[in-house]
Amino acid sequence: MSKELLGALSALEEEKGIKKEVVIEALQAALVSAYKRNYGQAQNVQVVFDEKKGDMHVYSVKTVVDDVTDDQLQVSLDDALQINKGYELGDEIKFEVTPKNFGRIAAQTAKQVIMQRVREAERENVFDEYSKYEDELVTGTVERQDTRFVYINLDKVEAVMGAKDEMPNEVYRPQDRIKVYVTKVENATKGPQVFVSRTAPGMLKRLFEQEVPEIYDGTVEIVSIAREAGDRAKVAVRSNSKDIDPVGTAVGPKGQRVQTIVNELHGENMDIVEWDEDNARYIANALNPAEVIDVIFDDDNDRACTVIVPDYQLSLAIGKKGQNARLAAKLTGFKIDIKSETEAKEFFATKQTSDDTHETGDENDQLQDKSITNDQSDEDSQTEKPDNSQTDADKATVDDPSDSTTVNEQNIN
Structure with missing residues (x-):
């Protein structure tokens, strides 16, 4: 048992990288549980491993007290002094209680502990190895x-x-x-x-890094990816060197680089577009292959816009089942409303008419309020001669219709 255990501990350390101390600590804890299970739960027990001989020794640990109330956990001061004159109250004394057949129990326990530690070490090693591949x-x-x-x-x-x-x-x-x-x-x-x-955007990025050296070394950078895996993807790229065309570099000579990626993904189509710090140009690029006439941003939402395209390219810009527009929105992070040139003219003309009508209505309301105020002023002038302060109040009412009601009510009263 002793030689076998020492040999096993050495082999574990050399082959599996499991330190002896870790196994010994686990073994001692397991043997304490095994002893209590077989020889009594109440004792305060320690198991000590002799690293030179490979033997296990079991000790019952008792506390020195005046009056013993539990002989499994305590020893009287008189008995302690017979063992060693130096003991005092509160000291702990270890009594060896190693059973004769404890070697068999120790051997079985050691085997179980070692196997468990080996499995744990292997799992940890595999985890450490594959966590690097995230x-x-x-x-x-x-x-x-x-x-x-x-x-x-x-x-x-x-x-x-x-x-x-x-x-x-x-x-x-x-x-x-x-x-x-x-x-x-x-x-x-x-x-x-x-x-x-195989559907994550990260997969597409890594494939481009494998096929395009300039992307791998950072000369060309992938800014954004939008995928509908297995069907179509859009990839926005930019160059960190003014001498390199990012789109052409990613596509490769005769499209060879991007075609390799398409083949790996079994026919998933790729749109490689150039990122631009100007959002209007970036959105226009993202809607490739459609031609864009104008990009108008929403005054109330800085992440929304209306894109105007030629009438004959509306279907192309939107794409099959809205896919082109959907991917462009994902790629750029903008809410995109696509309108044909004709639709846009009608829409903005209607909007302008609505705005003009609203403004005319406001002007009429102001004129009506002004008329009411002036009429009331004429009535007041027949019964009471206004002083200079009242004249100033009438002027304010005309300039600010929102205050006219209050002033008029005061005058009526």
Whole structure:
């Protein structure tokens, strides 16, 4: 037992990186529980491991008192002084109580503790390894699929891909090799749990980094991504070098770079657009391939705008089932209302007419209030000669119709 245990502890430290002290501490705690389970719960017990010999010793720890009320936890001062003249009240004395057959119990417990520690260490190592892959691409093998997940073997751990992370245009078959994006790694009780996706915008970003060296090194930057996975995506890019065209760099010669990504995603179409610090130009770029005549921002909402396009390009700007407009809104962060040139002219003409009517109504109200005030002033002048202060009040009423009612009521009274 002693030699085997010492050898096992050394092997664990060398092969698994598990320190002896960690295993010994866990082993001693487990042996305390085993002793109490087999020989009595009431005792205050300590287990000490002899690291030189590999032996386990069990001690019952008792406190020195005047009057003993619990002989399993206490020892009288008289008895303590017979052991050592230096003991005082409150001291603790250890009495060895190692059972004769405790070696067998210790061996069984040691085996269980070591196996448990090995499993824990392996789980921790796997977690440490795969947590580094969060927000990164990894390649795995499809193992199986059920109603909830696709299970993917990543060598040391099995990753899961939920329904929302599966591409609608893909079928996953056992033994298929696929690239996936690691969205989250959790250190669960039964071991690390790795969650992966093929629909996350981050996957598209990593694919571009793999295919476009200028994006990988930061010369060209991906500012924003909007995806409807498996169908279409828009990617906004900008250049950190005035000599490099960001869109052309991302697309590649004859479209080879972007085509590689499209192939990886089984036909998901890509619109690469240039980001611009001018929001109007950025929104116009985002609506590619449609031509934009003007972008008018909402006075009441700085994240909303109306985009005007040629009549014949309205359907193109909106896209199939509104997809082009929807992706452009996601990409830019703006609420976008698209109108044809004809619709825009009618809309703004109607709006102008409405505004003019409203202003005319306000002017008529002001004239009516002015007339009422003047009439009332004439009546007052027939019965009472106004002083200079009253004349000033009448002038204020004309200039500010909102105060005329109050002044007139005062005059009537």
